[in-house]
Amino acid sequence: MRHIRSAPALAATTALSAAFLATAFLASCGTDGPPPRVPMPSNVPTSPQFADSDAVVAALGRAGIPCLVTLHTAPEGASTTECTATLDGRTFQYEVEVFDLERFSRDEIGTAIATGRTVHHQTFVAAGNWHVAAIDPEYAPRIAQALGGVVLPGDELKIPDYPLPAIPSSPRFDSVESLAAALDSAVGCEDHDADPGGSLTCRTGSRVGRSPNCAVLRLHPSDADRDHYLREAISHPAIPAYLATGANWSVNLCDYGLADRVAADLGGVVVSYDGN
Incomplete structure (x- = not known):
């Protein structure tokens, strides 16, 4: 189920790392055999073909x-x-x-x-x-x-209007780099990789004795943009998501056990979905 929590509301759970790139596999599902086949759409041409x-x-x-x-x-x-x-x-x-x-x-x-x-x-x-x-x-x-x-085209992902917690109006960060510095002071944020789109990725956990894992940091131009991003992050079926978020920022964590710690240290709250 989707959980919306103020930090620190729950003790850190067992660390689970996940980096999900949604892909389709040619495989059987469970013990009932492979799913029914779906023919290639008729508008898909038979060429060109590639060796690999x-x-x-x-x-x-x-x-x-x-x-x-x-x-x-x-x-x-x-x-x-x-x-x-x-x-x-x-x-x-x-x-x-x-x-x-x-x-x-x-x-x-x-x-x-x-x-x-x-x-x-x-x-x-x-x-x-x-x-x-x-x-x-x-x-x-x-x-x-x-x-x-x-x-x-993929089927449209309909994002429900999930209720969100009261998100503090401060602290605010003036750059994603300053958010990264705050995260580094809390739990670690190493090996920065900035995205021209405005996000930043880094590895967390080194300052609190956990195995390094990924985090995606983002600043949001408005409350509406932030809330849309949060709701989208927790709307994907079977894909867990744990985010710490505050006034104009969010940190999407691959190490779910860090969510409460990060939210508390940065003055935010936790929004999470366990994949069920």
């Missing part, structure tokens, strides 16, 4: 869409490359997956895409034997043009 995900990444690079590889895997019959790209001063992510059609049918690929679109609300670009999950749907048309694929 590296070939797709190379084609995107030639079209001016870069890839800083964050993960590459090659299970039997498929290959996957996760990328971070920066265009026009904005950073976004995408994931390329290519399948061997001698091992996987287009219906199986279609099933994977359908799962991502309906369950995880992802937007895909697809053709031939591949798909690209566009984590930021805004870039999907450009990816489709570069690769000769079509855009398959």
Whole structure:
């Protein structure tokens, strides 16, 4: 269930680390066998086909869409490359997956895409034997043009108007770097990685004897923007989220056990969802 707590309302729970990138897998579910197959949409062309995900990444690079590889895997019959790209001063992510059609049918690929679109609300670009999950749907048309694929929008994620706690009007931070400094004093905030979009990531936990884990720090231009961001963070089915938040800031923590400590030390409250 979704929990909305003032810090420190609960003792820190067992540390759970999670970095969720929503993906669709060609796999069975439980003991009832694989889910019913969903054919590839009829508007998805059968070409071009690529040998592997590296070939797709190379084609995107030639079209001016870069890839800083964050993960590459090659299970039997498929290959996957996760990328971070920066265009026009904005950073976004995408994931390329290519399948061997001698091992996987287009219906199986279609099933994977359908799962991502309906369950995880992802937007895909697809053709031939591949798909690209566009984590930021805004870039999907450009990816489709570069690769000769079509855009398959994800189902709209409806964000309920969850009640939020009374959020203190202070302290306020004048920059995300000053928020990072406060977080560092509380629990640690090392290896900063600033996003041109305004957020900052770092590793937490070093100052309180916990294993380093990720945190995403963000400043919000208005209360409405902050509240929308909080509600969106706790609205994804089966994906836990623990955030410390205050006047014009939020810290989305991968180490859930730090949420109460961070909120208390920074003068905020906790908004969380345990994934159920």
